[in-house]
Structure formats: structure tokens, C-alpha cells
Ligand code: SF4
Ligand code: SF4
Ligand code: SF4
């Protein structure tokens with residue numbers, strides 16, 4: 333088989349790293365349940381602070397990195413991981429798009445330090461960016477949290493030496509196949525038509541509109557989407573929805589610029 | 596309001612009886628939607644058989660949204676054998692007509708093994724239609740069927756009370772059986788066999804069955820001319836106007852009884868010598884649909900993709916199979932967040948290509 337050839341013979345060495353985040357994406361590995369047992373038999377997860385007492389350094393064949401570098405030492409760790417890894421996967425929407433921490437871009441950093449970290453104004457913090465700002469990223473596993481299905485697809489693909497087949501199409505396809513009630517047609521602001529599939533449409537399936545945590549589809553028609561979505565919500569609320577998880581996605585920037593021009 | 600098969604105890608009993616030997620799909624309520632579901636797996640109220648569209652069309656019984664084609668393990672390939680014992684109950688005239696055309700489409704050129712095994716082993720039973728909002732089968736030529744198009748047909752035309760009574764009583768389901776009875780029409784030997792245990796009188800089919808006439812009088816379409824008209828409309832601004840509204844969400848083709856595009860995906864296991872090949876529904880409205888190895892995309896713009904959808908239905912299928920690849924069910928319009936209505940699209944095509 334033409335898979336990744338393990339760095340040290342035997343099985344692939346996998347590292348799971350967390351920068352600033354709520355670590356929910358790492359937790360998804362533990363949530364793999366039965367698949368996790370099969371996974372640890374198939375690859376060597378040598379670095380996984382959430383689950384292991386002793387963690388090894390590189391080299392790694394695959395590194396999953398969740399979160400964003402928000403402190404200089406995290407940036408150094410990210411760069412070190414990159415140097416010692418063959419395939420680096422951004423795990424989740426923080427590392428892919430800045431995630432919730434990137435909301436800082438819509439506020440003054442000084443103010444945030446004052447109100448959120450009262451008494452710690454000298455906090456040494458970086459501006460938040462996706463990890464691709466600093467290092468080469470080979471794969472993006474989007475979502476808040478990343479999807480278990482995509483984690484397994486990525487590992488099995490790399491073992492076999494094929495490209496992971498992550499879904500690029502909108503949520504609506506999977507939602508319609510599940511024959512869910514369409515919330516957008518009922519007037520609720522569901523971002524499904526312009527958000528990438530891959531989570532199993534978990535929110536619309538329980539009657540909650542998609543909040544777009546997996547980020548935009550390729551070439552989303554945002555102009556028409558805004559017109560349709562503002563039938564069920566206000567423009568400011570809609571913009572806030574787009575700013576929640578993936579505010580640094582390139583596809584959204586023109587929309588935010590136009591919004592900044594308005595306010 | 597409880598009406599339909601569970602309001603008609605005898606019909607319910609019969610379907611449950613059939614479900615002992617077959618997988619029987621009927622349109623039943625789930626989460627506020629009407630969905631073809633398996634009898635016996637749901638106690639859900641069944642919506643009026645004669646009205647309302649389901650989310651996914653009956654084609655899902657024969658061309659499932661996701662199916663395994665084969666699995667492999669240590670160099671051995673194990674083909675997946677499709678199920679072939681499904682009864683789908685409750686198709687309207689346009690759906691039966693679409694089923695005939697879809698089957699012709701899956702048979703010509705390169706017969707589709709998995710579809711045909713399921714379809715040929717399947718039994719379809721129609722039901723009188725009361726029309727749904729936004730449907731237009733008379734324009735697309737899918738407003739009538741002949742006996743070969745169905746195995747059984749439940750004719751409720753003598754029984755308007757079926758839809759409105761709220762109970763089956765007025766239609767021979769309860770004690771008061773004085774009112775008109777529904778009747779079954781057999782279109783095949785298989786249908787006749789099933790009907791032997793049915794609670795309705797059986798008649799042999801005599802001729803075509805037509806959909807009821809649309810309430811609003813509507814202009815018919817020159818179906819023979821449409822291929823040339825669609826071809827001529829390529830590049831017209833109507834497609835750009837549609838592209839400005841369309842979200843590219845794919846809802847329209849997923850709910851269409853006459854769309855059949857699929858892609859295959861190969862999955863490997865944690866042991867890389869094991870895996871399986873799946874086929875899943877695709878949609879020409881998605882950006883990646885016409886992207887090929889190397890990254891080239893044959894239909895890069897949304898306007899080309901929308902034109903393509905209509906050209907496949909009203910040009911290519913009309914030319915190769917002699918029928919429009921649109922049954923006129925109106926599902927794509929109903930489920931489209933941007934309200935894109937094929938009736939308006941074709942009216943626009945006719946207008947911009949009208950050289951007379
Ligand atoms: S509920 Fe949302 S994701 Fe589902 S079809 Fe409607 S718009 Fe798309
Ligand atoms: S359902 Fe409507 S918005 Fe979505 S792809 Fe089809 S035409 Fe476009
Ligand atoms: S209209 Fe599009 S999705 Fe439907 S059958 Fe044709 S090419 Fe396929």
C-alpha cells in the first residue's frame with residue numbers, strides 16, 4: 333500500500349496538540365468511542381495531553397492542531413510541530429478560521445484586556461489568526477467541534493495513501509436527504525445553504541438553524557443569502573452570526589467590509 | 596387531522612399484512628413533513644394519500660441516496676446485492692410517469708444494474724391525485740399514465756370524502772359503507788396478485804389515467820421546440836439573473852424525481868486492505884460537480900450550472916428519450932430557498948428566444 337511511510341517503521345506516529353481553544357476538538361477523539369479503540373490499535377498516538385500522562389516529541393507523521401496561537405510560546409510550539417511533522421491538519425474552526433477567539437478583531441484589544449482580563453492588562457497576547465498565517469497547513473478539518481467522521485476519514489486516508497475526501501458542498505444536500513423540515517423555508521435564519529456539510533447536519537436535524545460553524549462553501553452567494561436570511565433576522569444579527577465561528581474565512585471579508593462601511 | 600390510511604382501518608390492515616412479506620413504503624408524517632416511510636416502523640399518522648408532496652420522491656426506494664456497491668477485503672471483492680422486494684404505495688400520476696421515464700433513462704445506453712434490480716423487483720401502487728400547490732404536469736406531458744406504468748392504482752375519484760372526512764367512514768372504512776367505494780385498478784399480474792387480499796373491489800385497467808385538470812388555466816409548452824429554444828438561450832441574461840438569486844444549495848435536484856446524478860466514494864478502513872465503494876446522490880448545481888482531476892471545472896459559473904440543469908431536462912432528455920426530464924411536480928420550487936420556479940424559467944426561455 334502506498335500510505336504515508338511511518339517515520340520510524342511500524343505504525344504511523346500521530347500527535348494531537350491544543351493551542352488556545354476550549355479543547356473541544358481534542359475531546360472529539362475521545363468521543364470516537366469504539367472507533368477510538370480501533371484507532372489506537374492502528375496508529376501510535378504518541379502525543380495527546382488530554383488523554384496521556386507521558387507525551388513524546390516528534391517526529392510525527394500526522395499532527396492535528398486545534399486552537400489558535402494567542403501567546404508567543406504557543407506560536408513557538410506550532411512552529412516546532414510543523415518542523416517535525418509530515419502532514420499537519422488544522423483541527424476545527426479555531427485553527428482553520430480563528431474561531432470564537434477571533435471575535436477580538438471586532439473589538440479593541442486594549443478594551444478586551446480591560447474588561448475580560450481585569451487586572452491582567454499586561455497580558456502578553458497575540459492578535460488571533462488561523463494557524464495558516466504562520467505555518468503551512470496541509471488539511472483543514474472544519475467545525476466547532478471538528479467532526480468525528482472527518483477525523484476518521486483523514487486517518488484512514490493517510491494510512492492508505494489517498495487524499496481524504498472531505499465534503500465541500502452545502503449542508504442542505506445532507507439535510508434534504510435526511511428529509512428534515514427546512515427551517516429556512518419556515519423563516520428561521522439557517523446558514524445551511526452557504527455552509528459546508530460534514531457534521532451530519534446536527535443542528536437542523538434537531539430544529540436548530542445552522543450557525544455556520546463549519547465555514548463557507550466554495551464561492552458562496554452571500555449577496556442573495558443575506559437577502560433571503562434577513563427575512564428571518566435583522567442584518568446586524570446576521571452579521572454577528574457570521575462573525576461567531578469563522579470570522580476570518582476569506583469568503584466573508586467583503587461582506588464584513590461592506591458592513592463596516594455601513595456602521 | 597387524521598385521514599389517509601390509518602383512518603381507514605381496512606387499508607391499514609391490508610398494508611400491514613403486505614409488510615410481513617415486503618418492504619412497504621407509504622407517505623407518512625414525520626416531523627411535520629410528508630415522507631415515504633416503511634409500514635411497521637412508524638405509528639405516524641398518514642397524511643392524505645391523495646395530496647401533498649413528500650420531501651424525497653419515490654425514486655429513493657430504487658436509487659437510494661447512499662448505497663454500497665461493493666466491499667473489499669484482502670484482495671477479494673464482495674459485490675453488494677440490492678434489495679428487490681419493495682412496494683411503494685401512494686404515487687401520484689406525475690410520479691408514476693416520472694418513474695417510467697427514470698427507468699427508461701437508467702436502461703438505455705448503459706443499464707444501471709443496481710437500479711434495475713431494485714426497480715424490476717419492486718411494485719408500485721398509484722393513487723388519485725388532488726394536485727398540490729405549484730405543480731404543472733400538464734405542461735410537461737407527465738399528466739397521464741397507462742396501465743404498464745403501475746402495478747396497482749387506488750382510484751379515489753368516486754370518493755371525494757377520502758380527503759376531507761377526517762375518518763375513513765365515508766369511504767367504506769367504517770360501519771357506514773353506503774358511500775362510494777374506492778376501487779383498485781390492476782396494471783400488472785403482480786398488482787393483481789396483491790389486490791387479491793385488498794379491501795377494495797378490483798377492476799382491470801381499461802385506458803389511460805389522467806391527472807385532474809389544473810385549477811388555473813395554464814398555457815401548454817411546445818415541448819418539441821424546447822430543445823432548440825433552450826440551446827438558443829445559452830448565454831442569455833435570464834441565466835445570470837437566476838444565478839444572482841440561486842444559492843447553489845442543491846435542494847432542487849435532491850428532491851427531483853427525475854434527477855439521478857451520483858458520485859462514488861471509496862472508503863478504506865484502518866486496515867487499508869479493507870474498504871468499500873459507495874455511491875451517493877450528486878447535483879449539477881454544486882460547484883464541484885463538473886470539476887475534474889487537475890482542477891479544471893467545465894461549468895465554473897453558477898449561470899452555466901443553472902442553464903445545464905434546465906438543458907438536461909428540457910433539451911437532452913427530450914431529445915434522447917422523447918419526454919421532458921421534468922414531471923411538473925413543483926418540488927424543486929417548493930423547496931428552493933430562492934423561490935426559483937421552473938414554470939417561470941421556461942416562460943422566460945420562451946420569451947427570450949421568441950424570434951417570431
Ligand atoms: S434547514 Fe437549513 S440546512 Fe436544512 S435544507 Fe433548510 S436551509 Fe438547508
Ligand atoms: S434549490 Fe434554488 S437556490 Fe438551491 S440550488 Fe436549486 S435553484 Fe439554486
Ligand atoms: S438536472 Fe442536474 S442533477 Fe438532475 S439529472 Fe440532470 S445533470 Fe443530474
Ligand code: SF4
Nearest residue numbers: 851921922924925927
Ligand atoms: S424539475 Fe422540479 S418540477 Fe420538474 S420534476 Fe424536477 S422537482 Fe419536479
